[in-house]
Amino acid sequence: MKTGFVGIVGRPNVGKSTLMNAILGEKIAIATDKPQTTRNTIRGIYTRLDEAAPAGGQPDVQKQGQQPGTQPAGVQMVFIDTPGIHKPHSKLGSYMTETAVRTFKEVDVLLFLVDSAIDQGTGDKYILELLKEVKTPKLLVINKIDRMEPEEFRRIYDEYEATGVFAAIFGTCATEGKNVDKLVAGIENFLAEGPMYFPPEMITDHPVRFIVSEIIREKTLLYLQDEVPHGIAVEIESYREEGELTRIGAVIYCERKSHKGIIIGKQGKKLKGIGKSARLEIEALLGMRVYLELWVKVKENWRDSDFALANFGYKDQL
Numbered sequence: 001m002k003t004g005f006v007g008i009v010g011r012p013n014v015g016k017s018t019l020m021n022a023i024l025g026e027k028i029a030i031a032t033d034k035p036q037t038t039r040n041t042i043r044g045i046y047t048r049l050d051e052a053a054p055a056g057g058q059p060d061v062q063k064q065g066q067q068p069g070t071q072p073a074g075v076q077m078v079f080i081d082t083p084g085i086h087k088p089h090s091k092l093g094s095y096m097t098e099t100a101v102r103t104f105k106e107v108d109v110l111l112f113l114v115d116s117a118i119d120q121g122t123g124d125k126y127i128l129e130l131l132k133e134v135k136t137p138k139l140l141v142i143n144k145i146d147r148m149e150p151e152e153f154r155r156i157y158d159e160y161e162a163t164g165v166f167a168a169i170f171g172t173c174a175t176e177g178k179n180v181d182k183l184v185a186g187i188e189n190f191l192a193e194g195p196m197y198f199p200p201e202m203i204t205d206h207p208v209r210f211i212v213s214e215i216i217r218e219k220t221l222l223y224l225q226d227e228v229p230h231g232i233a234v235e236i237e238s239y240r241e242e243g244e245l246t247r248i249g250a251v252i253y254c255e256r257k258s259h260k261g262i263i264i265g266k267q268g269k270k271l272k273g274i275g276k277s278a279r280l281e282i283e284a285l286l287g288m289r290v291y292l293e294l295w296v297k298v299k300e301n302w303r304d305s306d307f308a309l310a311n312f313g314y315k316d317q318l
């Protein structure tokens with residue numbers, strides 16, 4: 001069994017979360033057209049078993065750890081989707097960028113995602129310099145190839161190849177899942193034989209409450225423009241299963257009173273829309289009916305408050 005951790009890094013909005021979801025064939029990480037959508041590392045587990053489980057039932061991960069000889073052939077990749085690396089303007093931004101950079105040394109393979117040439121901004125150049133300093137094998141993924149002419153793709157390819165930093169280069173369209181299989185096969189070449197870290201059916205180790213709060217945050221971001229999205233945080237206040245129904249109460253935090261009005265919208269229409277689209281997706285995730293109640297509250301400048309950051313899970317501890 002080839003196993004390992006695979007970090008997905010890059011500037012905000014290049015398609016890191018979309019790519020991870022495409023690899024997994026499931027939506028684990030939220031993705032929007034707003035930069036800085038991902039705020040924590042999001043883990044997604046990809047497992048492919050090439051042989052039937054040994055006679056006697058389901059493979060037992062614990063036992064396999066002790067007896068490597070009995071492991072099935074296949075691959076398990078634990079993907080770590082990270083926040084986009086950017087120049088931070090708040091404590092939240094610093095936490096996000098530090099979180100992403102920290103994974104450089106914690107994984108077995110790094111995927112560096114780009115969607116344009118190096119000279120189109122300083123962001124990629126900065127990340128490239130950081131990548132040069134780590135020994136982890138690095139693969140370049142040129143994403144959004146659907147938006148590129150072949151000549152542009154070639155130019156980006158050549159430019160990055162000339163840096164000598166990357167062990168391999170791929171071109172993908174994450175939204176259509178194009179070349180994702182080739183990328184997975186490519187990553188496999190850089191993994192070593194090792195233990196399975198998670199049971200084969202598991203696709204993430206995040207608690208379902210976390211995924212639920214992320215879905216609510218995603219729907220809120222999709223309804224908002226300009227400066228409002230960056231100040232949004234979601235907190236689950238109550239979560240109760242009652243037979244066939246799950247009752248969820250959540251608070252959407254924003255940074256200004258004017259933003260609160262924008263989120264609620266005329267006659268509460270926008271909040272209703274956010275609630276409905278979030279509820280439908282949560283129902284699909286949980287496979288049961290959901291009663292979702294949303295409140296909007298203002299918490300000024302929370303992005304620079306250590307207490308609030310810890311409370312929202314954007315800081316390891318106080």
Ligand SMILES: Nc1nc2c(ncn2[C@@H]2O[C@H](COP(=O)(O)OP(=O)(O)OP(=O)(O)O)[C@@H](O)[C@H]2O)c(=O)[nH]1
Nearest residue numbers: 012013014015016017018032036037038084173174
């Ligand atoms: N055209 C096109 N759009 C894409 C592709 N991949 C992702 N996108 C879009 O790009 C936007 C950003 O995608 P995300 O997956 O949220 O990007 P990210 O890198 O995770 O962004 P952050 O979490 O903010 O760092 C979304 O609107 C995606 O639908 C692609 O291959 N082609």
Ligand SMILES: [Mg+2]
Nearest residue numbers: 016017037038
């Ligand atoms: Mg993301």
